[in-house]
Amino acid sequence: MLLSLEGIQKRFGGVTALRNGNLAVAAGEVHLLMGENGAGKSTLMKIVAGMQAADGGIMRWQGQEVRFLNPSAAAANGIAMVHQESLLAPHLTVAENIFLGREGNSFLVPRRRMMEAAARLIAEHHFPLQADWRVERLSPAGKQLVEICRAIQHGSSLLIFDEPTSSLSEAETQEVFRIVATLKQRNVGVIYITHRLEELRALGDRVTVLRDGETVHTGPLAGLSRQELIRHMVGREVAAIYHREPVAPGAEMLAFDAPGLSFTLRAGEIVGLAGLMGAGRTELCQEIFGVARHYHGALRIAGAPRTIQSPGDAVAAGIALITEDRQRTGLARGLPISHNTTLASLHRVSRGTLLDHPAERRLTQDFIERLRIKAESPRQLAGRLSGGNQQKVVIAKWLARQARIFLFDEPTRGIDVGAKVEVFELMDSLAREGAAILMVSSELPELIQVADRILVMRRGRLNGELPGRTTQEEIMKRATFGESEQAIQ
Amino acid sequence: MKSGVLKRLLPFLTLFVLFISLSIASENFLTTTNLSAVVRQTAVINIMALGMTMVIIAGAIDLSVGSILAMGGLLGTMAMEKGAPIPAGVAVGIAAGMFWGFANGFLVTRLKINPFIVTLGTLGIVRGLTLIISNGLPVHQIPQGFSYLGEGTVAGVPFVLWILLLCAAGVHTVLEHTRLGRYAFAIGSNPDAAYYAGIPVAFHTTAVFAICGMLTGLAGMIEASRLMTGQPTAGTGYELQAIAAVVIGGGSLRGGEGTVVGTLIGAFIMGLLANGSDLLGISPYVQQAIIGAVIILAVTVDELRKRKGV
Numbered sequence: 001m002l003l004s005l006e007g008i009q010k011r012f013g014g015v016t017a018l019r020n021g022n023l024a025v026a027a028g029e030v031h032l033l034m035g036e037n038g039a040g041k042s043t044l045m046k047i048v049a050g051m052q053a054a055d056g057g058i059m060r061w062q063g064q065e066v067r068f069l070n071p072s073a074a075a076a077n078g079i080a081m082v083h084q085e086s087l088l089a090p091h092l093t094v095a096e097n098i099f100l101g102r103e104g105n106s107f108l109v110p111r112r113r114m115m116e117a118a119a120r121l122i123a124e125h126h127f128p129l130q131a132d133w134r135v136e137r138l139s140p141a142g143k144q145l146v147e148i149c150r151a152i153q154h155g156s157s158l159l160i161f162d163e164p165t166s167s168l169s170e171a172e173t174q175e176v177f178r179i180v181a182t183l184k185q186r187n188v189g190v191i192y193i194t195h196r197l198e199e200l201r202a203l204g205d206r207v208t209v210l211r212d213g214e215t216v217h218t219g220p221l222a223g224l225s226r227q228e229l230i231r232h233m234v235g236r237e238v239a240a241i242y243h244r245e246p247v248a249p250g251a252e253m254l255a256f257d258a259p260g261l262s263f264t265l266r267a268g269e270i271v272g273l274a275g276l277m278g279a280g281r282t283e284l285c286q287e288i289f290g291v292a293r294h295y296h297g298a299l300r301i302a303g304a305p306r307t308i309q310s311p312g313d314a315v316a317a318g319i320a321l322i323t324e325d326r327q328r329t330g331l332a333r334g335l336p337i338s339h340n341t342t343l344a345s346l347h348r349v350s351r352g353t354l355l356d357h358p359a360e361r362r363l364t365q366d367f368i369e370r371l372r373i374k375a376e377s378p379r380q381l382a383g384r385l386s387g388g389n390q391q392k393v394v395i396a397k398w399l400a401r402q403a404r405i406f407l408f409d410e411p412t413r414g415i416d417v418g419a420k421v422e423v424f425e426l427m428d429s430l431a432r433e434g435a436a437i438l439m440v441s442s443e444l445p446e447l448i449q450v451a452d453r454i455l456v457m458r459r460g461r462l463n464g465e466l467p468g469r470t471t472q473e474e475i476m477k478r479a480t481f482g483e484s485e486q487a488i489q
Numbered sequence: 490m491k492s493g494v495l496k497r498l499l500p501f502l503t504l505f506v507l508f509i510s511l512s513i514a515s516e517n518f519l520t521t522t523n524l525s526a527v528v529r530q531t532a533v534i535n536i537m538a539l540g541m542t543m544v545i546i547a548g549a550i551d552l553s554v555g556s557i558l559a560m561g562g563l564l565g566t567m568a569m570e571k572g573a574p575i576p577a578g579v580a581v582g583i584a585a586g587m588f589w590g591f592a593n594g595f596l597v598t599r600l601k602i603n604p605f606i607v608t609l610g611t612l613g614i615v616r617g618l619t620l621i622i623s624n625g626l627p628v629h630q631i632p633q634g635f636s637y638l639g640e641g642t643v644a645g646v647p648f649v650l651w652i653l654l655l656c657a658a659g660v661h662t663v664l665e666h667t668r669l670g671r672y673a674f675a676i677g678s679n680p681d682a683a684y685y686a687g688i689p690v691a692f693h694t695t696a697v698f699a700i701c702g703m704l705t706g707l708a709g710m711i712e713a714s715r716l717m718t719g720q721p722t723a724g725t726g727y728e729l730q731a732i733a734a735v736v737i738g739g740g741s742l743r744g745g746e747g748t749v750v751g752t753l754i755g756a757f758i759m760g761l762l763a764n765g766s767d768l769l770g771i772s773p774y775v776q777q778a779i780i781g782a783v784i785i786l787a788v789t790v791d792e793l794r795k796r797k798g799v
């Protein structure tokens with residue numbers, strides 16, 4: 001065995017993140033690590049990568065009992081990790097981040113060579129990046145690609161991917177699979193965390209499932225049904241396939257009109273928005289929300305023209321934006337869950353000018369239960385939650401606001417199967433209560449399940465509209481090719 | 490869990506231990522005269538530090554408070570010299586402070602310049618203007634009654650202590666129980682997330698600076714009352730003491746963290762250290778070094794606590 005973990009334990013203050021983590025990976029094996037949000041997957045892997053110290057248990061690396069005190073000790077042993085939450089230096093370039101800490105031994109940093117090496121790596125994988133871009137400008141998907149480049153360039157013998165594809169669109173996801181396949185061929189061990197059940201079925205050899213900090217299942221992937229896998233993760237039967245019954249759309253809630261990019265959202269509708277990375281979907285959401293103007297479109301809210309110049313205006317107009325980048329624009333990590341939940345709706349928990357703390361706690365507790373956020377109490381700091389639970393807090397913030405028009409930009413990013421269905425059900429009930437929803441997602445099966453109709457964007461323009469019950473191929477065709485190319489296809 | 494409580498109480502304990510040790514070490518410590526002196530000496534820094542707490546929570550910093558204190562004190566006493574009644578004079582001092590706080594906030598939010606730079610600039614500008622207005626000369630013609638503000642006693646307790654407690658209660662209420670306070674925390678913790686939540690970030694940042702300026706103006710009047718002069722050179726270096734009080738009390742210069750109680754304790758720890766050194770005959774040179782070491786120690790302990798995740 002390349003790596004084996006036995007009975008790993010880890011506590012954070014009063015929270016037990018891991019009580020009995022077991023996992024074994026051989027060289028050349030692709031090992032899936034699955035489990036609900038907060039099950040302890042990231043924590044277990046951070047222990048392997050030397051970012052956190054275990055409180056108990058045994059870790060063996062190539063047969064030797066080891067304990068990595070810091071990330072560079074793990075790196076020196078040939079372990080690299082692609083992190084769930086980007087851990088890059090925002091002010092440095094893509095190339096500098098890829099080689100950070102590995103600049104070589106000479107006193108001067110070999111800038112030119114670094115740039116060239118990074119550019120080659122990016123080109124080899126057809127990633128939509130440039131070696132000299134500054135990382136802070138990148139979308140979460142872009143940052144994830146940089147993390148991936150960083151992890152694979154080192155020739156490690158174990159690579160850990162913590163939800164690498166959660167914000168990637170189809171083309172980049174396929175490239176990640178190709179990377180994993182190549183690593184496997186090179187006899188590298190791979191541990192791969194994902195909430196997308198069908199992901200890597202073709203590549204994965206074995207799977208380990210964590211539940212509440214404990215390894216509850218480990219075995220070959222072949223022959224394991226989707227239902228069984230979910231039962232291991234959740235501990236009970238759940239319907240993981242969601243199907244929405246569309247409601248008859250009502251009055252127009254929002255209309256956007258720019259050259260080549262016009263659409264309306266009506267009450268009771270869930271409209272999907274698909275496109276490749278860089279197609280301009282996030283920019284569209286930002287424009288409607290008053291953050292930036294990319295398309296200079298005209299906006300109508302409930303039939304009346306309206307200019308929105310800031311998020312404040314947008315919120316006043318009843319619009320909510322769940323951004324794709326929860327770390328940068330969604331979450332105040334250093335504040336309690338309750339502060340985050342009520343940030344956009346303090347008027348609901350105020351009496352006169354004073355805040356009503358008990359009311360705030362009740363509201364937060366309500367969302368903790370409704371969204372099954374795994375937290376100790378509403379007072380817990382948001383940054384201490386697992387990735388998926390952080391995302392749920394961001395969603396709770398906008399549900400608490402009771403907006404009428406929802407722009408969901410990759411809302412299920414990093415959320416587990418069960419919670420995904422709950423988020424869909426929430427969206428459905430919002431729609432039934434008369435809200436209009438625009439849902440951006442790079443996960444096409446999800447769009448097909450949830451959306452009443454799907455808009456496809458390509459290079460900043462609409463490139464077709466499809467009915468909800470369409471196929472992934474149809475969407476991909478419109479996302480990838482222009483009108484004339486489609487005809488040839 | 491137990492050690493968590495202990496660590497959270499550490500500032501209290503430090504203050505308590507310091508208090509007990511000084512009572513034992515010097516017989517002159519536990520006297521009404523000395524304790525009132527400590528309260529009066531620390532009140533000025535304390536009131537400024539309350540405003541600084543809000544600014545630091547909002548993720549900013551205000552280096553200009555020392556200069557603003559001088560200008561507030563000067564303009565207030567000048568008004569009284571020209572015949573304004575005492576309350577009007579005090580109001581002038583507070584208004585002057587508020588004006589400069591507002592100016593700081595305006596520059597930070599409209600020009601989008603880093604608060605450190607903006608207030609480093611206004612530190613110089615305000616000090617310069619104060620010296621120009623006064624021609625570098627202190628104001629002496631002040632009504633006798635004005636000394637009550639800094640030196641008077643109500644119910645056996647220094648008047649300034651009442652003022653301090655009132656300000657502390659006010660700032661605590663704003664921070665913990667109003668939207669302004671909540672938004673200050675959010676802006677300090679993650680300004681982008683606050684903006685995307687539809688919060689008017691510029692407005693609330695400016696308001697926080699203005700409140701800090703107001704409190705600094707008040708502190709300036711208390712300082713003037715204690716000296717019974719409007720000193721254009723008053724308050725030099727006070728900004729660092731105010732920042733130190735906030736930081737010793739658990740405030741984070743990264744924003745989003747800080748409490749009123751912490752700041753009060755921080756200011757009193759520094760006040761007691763200074764007073765104790767005086768009583769024990771430790772030279773002011775050594776005092777400076779001790780206070781510097783205490784700041785680093787306090788922040789180290791706080792960081793360790795946070796890293797442990799309790």
Ligand SMILES: Nc1ncnc2c1ncn2[C@@H]1O[C@H](COP(=O)(O)OP(=O)(O)OP(=O)(O)O)[C@@H](O)[C@H]1O
Nearest residue numbers: 012017037038039040041042043384385386387388
């Ligand atoms: N630094 C921390 N301080 C306190 N608690 C933490 C910390 N990091 C993680 N936890 C807690 O440990 C538990 C496991 O978290 P972890 O991030 O490992 O979950 P995960 O399985 O990766 O979930 P997800 O699928 O949402 O990413 C969670 O309950 C989380 O709240």
Ligand SMILES: [Mg+2]
Nearest residue numbers: 042084386387
């Ligand atoms: Mg995780």
